[in-house]
Amino acid sequence: MTRDAAVHELLSGALDGSDVVLEEVTVTPAGRRRVVKVVVDRALDATGDVTEQVESLSLDEIADATRTVSDLLDESDVLGEQPYTLEVTSPGVSRPLTAPRHFQRNVGRLVTLTLRDAAPVTGRITRAGSEDLTVAIPAVKKVPARDETLSYAVIDRAEVQVEFSRKDDSDITAPDDADASVDKEN
Incomplete structure (x- = not known):
């Protein structure tokens, strides 16, 4: 099992029951440390058809997910002893829609x-x-x-597609690419 897959498996269970779902995990070497990038998104309550716009994650929700992920990684030895930088983010508008x-x-x-x-x-x-x-x-x-x-x-x-203004509904905006980062020394 790759390190990315091991971290993904560890984190996916920790976020169950919260308002966020784990989308992606990547662990990338960066000199003497690693960058652990965790992409989370809002969990959907609906089963079947969705016809109403789903609210993007807030910075507070990203911060809560960051604390949960950080605590779990600190308690686990999945990343070993090497220091890492943790980035927890939402997908943003640039992500292709695949599921x-x-x-x-x-x-x-x-x-x-x-x-x-x-x-x-x-x-x-x-x-x-x-x-x-x-x-x-x-x-x-x-x-x-x-x-x-x-x-x-x-x-x-x-x-x-990014829309800066919308003629028919000006209060709907493009999803945020909220980002929270934490440096960890193990």
Whole structure:
């Protein structure tokens, strides 16, 4: 088992029952120390279709997750004796959407979908389920606006588009890339 996988296994159980879920763990050498980057996101309560926008993690929630992760790593010997820097962060808008839960957390946001055997589509996610999603595609040239339901299987790549202002709903913003870092000397 790789060190990343061992740390991921250790941390995933510790965050169960909290409002955050572990997305990714990477351990990278950085001179005499290592950087342990832990990506967390909001846990979804919903099963099935999500049609309402999911709130991004707050800095307080990231800080709580950082303390939990830090305490667990301090108690464990999974990283050995070498010092490390811990970074706990949320995924941010640059992360490609690869799993149904990623689409569910981004309901209400503008996305560009690269489809298998079809032209790319840009639209707003209005519904995301476990097997497919619905995207509201705006009118372009002579093609009227429409809602299109797509299976995740036909999507090769999906990315959230950054919007600095939105004509129809100015209080919805792009997800934060909250970040909290802690230096640890073991």
